[in-house]
Amino acid sequence: MLKRFSISLEEKLLDIFDEHIKARSYSNRSEAIRDLIRKTFIKEEWQSDKQVMGVISLVYDHHQHKLQEKVTLVQHDYHHHIVSTTHVHMDHDNCLEVIVVRGKAKEVQELADQLIALRGVRDGNLAMSSTGKSLH
Ligand code: NI
Numbered sequence: 166m167l168k169r170f171s172i173s174l175e176e177k178l179l180d181i182f183d184e185h186i187k188a189r190s191y192s193n194r195s196e197a198i199r200d201l202i203r204k205t206f207i208k209e210e211w212q213s214d215k216q217v218m219g220v221i222s223l224v225y226d227h228h229q230h231k232l233q234e235k236v237t238l239v240q241h242d243y244h245h246h247i248v249s250t251t252h253v254h255m256d257h258d259n260c261l262e263v264i265v266v267r268g269k270a271k272e273v274q275e276l277a278d279q280l281i282a283l284r285g286v287r288d289g290n291l292a293m294s295s296t297g298k299s300l301h
Contacts, residue, residue, distance in 0.1 A: 172198075207295050214269055218248075220292045221264040221277045228258060229285030236262065236280060243276045259287070 174182070182197070191197040227233050240247055248265040255261050264280075266273050274291065281289030 208293070212270060214271055215295070216268065217270045217273060218265070218267045218294045219273050219277070220294070221262075221266060221280060222288075222290050222292075223260075223262045223264070223280055223286055224255070224288040225260055225262070225283075225286045226258050227260045232283060232285040233260075235283050239276070239279050239283070240264065243272070246273060246276055 182194070186194060186197045189197070191200075223236065225232055225236070240250065243266075246266050246268040248267055250265075251263045253261040253263070266276060270293075277289070277291035280286065281291075
């Protein structure tokens with residue numbers, strides 16, 4: 166069941182919001198607001214101790230001494246959390262590793278932190294995802 170409520174916004178913020186709506190082809194403001202609200206709560210769910218899925222991406226130079234070995238070692242320490250790993254040889258020096266993970270938010274974050282902190286990792290990122298089941 167849908168309920169209506171009204172929102173007061175500064176004109177400038179509303180302009181920015183309308184740009185956001187246009188850029189993403191939302192059919193109306195309500196649809197865009199609903200998405201923003203859901204996104205916020207999904208983020209909270211992720212930050213709590215619930216089960217989540219995520220994608221860790223790493224860019225590193227495989228010439229860095231023992232780095233490849235360390236990346237593998239850490240993943241074996243967390244093998245229950247890892248769904249799949251894809252290794253892409255980006256160019257002569259650089260590798261991209263994309264790791265799909267699942268588990269408690271806190272543990273998935275720990276795993277990502279350990280990998281990203283390894284010496285020689287040039288870029289690292291953890292993207293969060295959740296079904297947001299409780300929000301529909
Ligand atoms: Ni490679």
